[in-house]
Amino acid sequence: MTESIETTTAPRGRLSIRTVAMPADTNPHGAIFGGWVLAQMDLAGGTHAFHRAKGLVVTVAVDSMTFHEPVFVGDEVSCYTEIVRIGNSSISVRVEAWVRRDNRDEQIKVTSAMFHFVAVNPDRSKRRVPAE
Secondary structure, eight states, rough: OOOOOOOSSSSOSSEEEEEEOOGBBBBBTSSSSSHHHHHHHHHHHHHHHHHHSSSSSSEEEOOOOOOOOOOOOTTTEEEEEEEEOOOSSSSEEEEEEEEEEOTSSOOEEEEEEEEEEEEEEETTTTOOOOOO
16 A cells, blocks of 8 residues: 655644654754654554554555655654554554644645554554554
8 A cells, every 4th residue: 555645735644643853863964864764653643553462563564655755953843643454463654754844834744654553462463453
């Protein structure tokens, strides 16, 4: 399931994580390292999946990410999540990363991706996602 590039003007889903990009998170060119953004998105998606699965989940795949805008030091990074599919043991979560910069109210979408999680037992064996 690859997500196409979208031109949304407002975040979709629920706010799952918000943080501020710091100097230690920069790449050699002065922008925020893409892997740091990916990690924030994984945390956000995993938190949403954890609550829906009522327990431990692990990331098994991430579909295509395209960075539409850079993230800079001081940007407030917000990740919004939306569950799009629940299987027997899997949960697919759309995660969008948006930034607010320069103390403005406007949010700018920087990237999005589909994250796939599997519900697991403490021994890491698969388990069913419970019914709501």
